[in-house]
Amino acid sequence: MNEQKVIDDAVSNQYQHGFVTNISQEKLAPGLDESVIHWISKKKKEPEFVLEFRLKAYRYWLGLEMPNWAALNIEPIDFQSISYYAAVNNQPKYESLDDVDPELLKTYERLGIPLYEQKKLAGVAVDAIFDSVSVATTYKDVLAKSGVIFCSFSEACQLHPELVKRYLGKVVPYQDNYFAALNSAVFSDGSFVYIPKGVRCPMELSTYFRINAANTGQFERTLIIAEKESYVSYLEGCTAPMRDENQLHAAVVELYAHENAEIKYSTVQNWYPGDENGKGGIYNFVTKRGKCAENFAKISWTQVETGSAITWKYPSVVLMGDNSVGEFYSVAVTKHHQQADTGSKMFHIGKNTKSCIVSKGISADKSKNSYRGKVHVRSLATGSRSFTQCDSLLIGPNAVANTFPYIDCEQADAKIEHEATTSKIDDLQMLYCNQRGLRPKEALPMIVNGFCKDVFDQLPMEFAAEIQQLLEISLENSIG
Amino acid sequence: MLSIENLNVTAKNGEKILKDFSLTVEPSQVCAIMGPNGCGKSTFANVIAGHPDYDCTGRMDYQGQSLLEMEPHMRAALGIFVAFQSPVSIPGVNNLFFMKTIVNAKRKREGLDSLDASDFLDLVAEKSKMVGLDRSFWDRSLNDDFSGGERKRNDILQMLLLEPKLMILDETDSGLDIDSMKLVSNAVNSLKKKGNSIIVITHYQRLLDYIKPDVVKVMQAGNIKASGKMELVKRLEKEGYNWLSQSS
Numbered sequence: 001m002n003e004q005k006v007i008d009d010a011v012s013n014q015y016q017h018g019f020v021t022n023i024s025q026e027k028l029a030p031g032l033d034e035s036v037i038h039w040i041s042k043k044k045k046e047p048e049f050v051l052e053f054r055l056k057a058y059r060y061w062l063g064l065e066m067p068n069w070a071a072l073n074i075e076p077i078d079f080q081s082i083s084y085y086a087a088v089n090n091q092p093k094y095e096s097l098d099d100v101d102p103e104l105l106k107t108y109e110r111l112g113i114p115l116y117e118q119k120k121l122a123g124v125a126v127d128a129i130f131d132s133v134s135v136a137t138t139y140k141d142v143l144a145k146s147g148v149i150f151c152s153f154s155e156a157c158q159l160h161p162e163l164v165k166r167y168l169g170k171v172v173p174y175q176d177n178y179f180a181a182l183n184s185a186v187f188s189d190g191s192f193v194y195i196p197k198g199v200r201c202p203m204e205l206s207t208y209f210r211i212n213a214a215n216t217g218q219f220e221r222t223l224i225i226a227e228k229e230s231y232v233s234y235l236e237g238c239t240a241p242m243r244d245e246n247q248l249h250a251a252v253v254e255l256y257a258h259e260n261a262e263i264k265y266s267t268v269q270n271w272y273p274g275d276e277n278g279k280g281g282i283y284n285f286v287t288k289r290g291k292c293a294e295n296f297a298k299i300s301w302t303q304v305e306t307g308s309a310i311t312w313k314y315p316s317v318v319l320m321g322d323n324s325v326g327e328f329y330s331v332a333v334t335k336h337h338q339q340a341d342t343g344s345k346m347f348h349i350g351k352n353t354k355s356c357i358v359s360k361g362i363s364a365d366k367s368k369n370s371y372r373g374k375v376h377v378r379s380l381a382t383g384s385r386s387f388t389q390c391d392s393l394l395i396g397p398n399a400v401a402n403t404f405p406y407i408d409c410e411q412a413d414a415k416i417e418h419e420a421t422t423s424k425i426d427d428l429q430m431l432y433c434n435q436r437g438l439r440p441k442e443a444l445p446m447i448v449n450g451f452c453k454d455v456f457d458q459l460p461m462e463f464a465a466e467i468q469q470l471l472e473i474s475l476e477n478s479i480g
Numbered sequence: 481m482l483s484i485e486n487l488n489v490t491a492k493n494g495e496k497i498l499k500d501f502s503l504t505v506e507p508s509q510v511c512a513i514m515g516p517n518g519c520g521k522s523t524f525a526n527v528i529a530g531h532p533d534y535d536c537t538g539r540m541d542y543q544g545q546s547l548l549e550m551e552p553h554m555r556a557a558l559g560i561f562v563a564f565q566s567p568v569s570i571p572g573v574n575n576l577f578f579m580k581t582i583v584n585a586k587r588k589r590e591g592l593d594s595l596d597a598s599d600f601l602d603l604v605a606e607k608s609k610m611v612g613l614d615r616s617f618w619d620r621s622l623n624d625d626f627s628g629g630e631r632k633r634n635d636i637l638q639m640l641l642l643e644p645k646l647m648i649l650d651e652t653d654s655g656l657d658i659d660s661m662k663l664v665s666n667a668v669n670s671l672k673k674k675g676n677s678i679i680v681i682t683h684y685q686r687l688l689d690y691i692k693p694d695v696v697k698v699m700q701a702g703n704i705k706a707s708g709k710m711e712l713v714k715r716l717e718k719e720g721y722n723w724l725s726q727s728s
Contacts, residue, residue, distance in 0.1 A: 427532055429568050431529060431530070431531055431552055432567065432570070433570075434530070434556065435530070435552055435553075435556050436582040436585075436642070437553055437586055438582060438585055439553050440553070442585065443553075446581065449573070450571055450572025450621065451571070451572055
C-alpha cells in the first residue's frame with residue numbers, strides 16, 4: 001500500500017535536463033541519400049577513406065531491414081524525416097573556450113558540466129558534444145605531454161588519419177548490424193582516445209553528449225585505442241531536452257586493447273525518457289564493443305542507464321588474446337513507459353579467457369526491463385571461465401522484468417556460471433527502514449542503491465556521488 | 481502511554497492471531513510479555529510497528545493518537561521503536577550510513593541540524609561500546625552476514641541512537657550469550673528515563689532479572705491470560721504454561 005502511494009506520489013516530478021538552448025544553429029534539412037553523406041564528409045573536411053567508408057556503409061544499410069527480435073515495442077522510424085547534421089553556427093570547432101557561444105556554455109553549466117578547467121572536477125578531462133559537433137575538449141595540453149590523444153572524432157580524422165584508418169570499423173564493422181551500418185554512414189562526432197605504449201592515462205577522460213536540436217539524430221562515433229601496457233578510464237554522460245517526438249541516438253563505440261592494456265569504459269545515460277504517458281523520449285540504439293586483441297588485455301564496461309524511452313544495447317567484449325578479461329557491470333532503471341533490452345555479449349576465443357557479467361535491472365511503474373546476454377566459448381578457448389549474475393528488482397505491480405541468457409559453448413573444458421534472481425521491493429526491508437523513521441521515499445532509493453552496489457563500486461570515484469543522486473532523482477520521478 | 485482495547489488481528493491467510501487483546505502500558509512502566517510459542521507475541525510487536533501483512537480492528541492509541549491508520553514511519557516519528565525478533569538484512573546498504581541516515585532524519589524532524597561526520601562517529605563509537613559491537617561492524621552491509629546475536633545488538637544500537645519513548649523488544653535475548661545479554665540489558669536500562677516505557681517480550685527469566693519489569697503479562701492463544709509481577713515469572717520458570725489453560 002505504502003509502495004503504491006510512493007509510486008503515485010512523485011510521478012509528477014519532471015526530467016531535470018529537459019530544457020532547450022536557444023542558439024543559432026546550422027541544421028541540414030531532413031532526409032538521407034548519398035548527397036547528404038558527401039555533404040557531411042565535406043563539412044568535416046574528412047580524408048577520402050572516411051567518405052568511402054561512409055558510402056560503403058550506406059549502400060550496405062540500404063539492403064538491410066530494421067531488426068525486430070528484441071522484447072521492445074518500437075514505433076516505426078522514418079529515416080527521411082531525421083536531420084543528419086546539426087551544429088552551432090559559426091565555426092564548428094573552437095580554438096578556445098572564449099570563442100564559444102556563452103549560451104552554449106550556460107547549457108553545460110546548467111547540466112552541471114563545468115568546462116572551465118579551474119572549475120572542473122579534479123583530474124577529469126572533458127570533451128563536450130553538442131548535437132553533431134564537439135564543443136570543447138579540456139586538458140588537451142596536459143594529456144599531450146604524456147602522449148595521450150583526446151580529441152573529437154572529426155579532429156582525429158584530420159590530424160591522425162593513419163590511426164583512424166587503421167582502427168575504424170575493426171571492432172564494429174559497418175556490416176555488424178542495422179544501426180551500426182547507419183551510424184557508419186552518417187556518424188556526426190564523438191571522442192577519439194589514443195593511449196601510447198606503457199602510458200597510464202594521468203586523469204579520467206570524460207565526454208558529455210547533449211542533443212539539443214529538434215528532429216535531429218545523434219550518431220556519435222567513439223574510438224579508444226590502448227597500446228601495449230597502457231591504461232585508460234573513460235566516462236560518458238548524456239542528456240537531452242524534452243520533446244514530444246522520439247529522437248534517435250544510434251552511436252557506435254569501439255575499444256581496442258593491445259597486449260596487457262586495460263580500458264575501463266563507464267556510461268551514465270540520462271537521455272530524456274519521454275513523459276509519463278510514454279510520449280517522446282530518446283531511442284538509444286547503440287553498438288558498443290571492445291576487442292582484447294592480444295594476451296592479457298582487459299576491457300570493462302560499466303553502465304548506469306536511467307534515461308531514454310527505449311534502451312537497446314549490448315556492450316560486448318571479444319576476448320581474442322590468451323588470458324584476456326572482459327567485464328560488464330550494468331544498472332538499468334526504467335519507469336513510466338520506458339523500455340530496456342540490454343545486457344552483454346562475451347566472446348571467448350583465446351585460451352584462459354575470463355568474463356564477468358553483473359546486471360541489475362530495476363523496473364518501476366509500467367516499464368519493461370529485459371536482460372539479454374550471450375556468452376560464447378569457442379572451441380580453442382580452453383580453460384575459459386565465465387560468470388553471469390543478473391538480478392531484477394520490480395517496483396509496483398505493473399512492472400515487467402525478463403531475462404534472456406544465451407550460452408553457446410564449444411569447449412567442454414570451459415566453466416560457465418549463470419545466476420539470476422527476480423524480486424520485488426522487500427516489504428520487510430521497507431518496514432524495517434520505516435520503523436526507524438525513514439519515509440518510504442527515503443527508504444526506497446536506499447534499498448535500491450544497496451541492490452546496485454556491486455555495480456556502483458565499479459564507477460570512477462569522482463562520479464560516485466553524482467550517480468547516487470541520479471538514481472535518487474530518477475526513482476523519485478517514477479516511484480516516489 | 482499505550483492503550484489497546486479489543487484489538488483483533490487477522491493474518492493474510494485468514495488466521496485470527498490476536499483476539500480481543502487489551503493492554504495498557506503506563507508512562508515509565510516496564511511491561512514484560514511472556515507466553516508459549518505461537519501465542520501471538522511477535523504479531524503484537526509487528527502490529528505496533530505497522531507490519532502490512534495484518535488486518536487489524538479495535539483500538540490502539542499511543543499518547544492519545546490512534547496508531548492503526550498511521551503509516552509505520554509516522555509511528556516511528558512519534559518515538560516508537562520495535563527491536564525485531566529477526567531484523568532483516570539489507571545487502572549493499574552500509575551499516576554506518578544507515579545509522580547516520582536514521583539519526584539525521586530524526587534530527588531533521590526535531591528541527592536540528594545534521595550531525596557532522598566527526599560528532600556522529602563519536603556518538604556511534606560511544607553507543608557501539610555499550611552493546612559490544614566494534615568498528616568492524618560499521619562498514620558491513622546492514623545486518624548482512626551478521627549472526628543472530630549480532631543483529632539483535634545492532635538493533636539495540638539503533639535504539640540507543642534514536643532514544644525512543646516506547647520500546648518494544650521482541651525476544652531480544654534469544655541468540656545472546658550471557659555477557660552480551662548483560663551488556664544489552666544495561667544498554668536498555670540506560671534508556672529507562674522518566675516517561676519512557678518498555679515492553680519486553682521474552683521466554684526467559686534471565687533477561688527480566690536485569691531489566692526489572694513493573695508488570696508481567698502472560699499470553700496464550702492471542703490473549704492475555706494472566707497478569708502479575710516477578711513472582712509470575714518464577715512460577716512460569718517452574719511450572720511452564722500448562723496451568724494457564726487449566727485455570728481458565
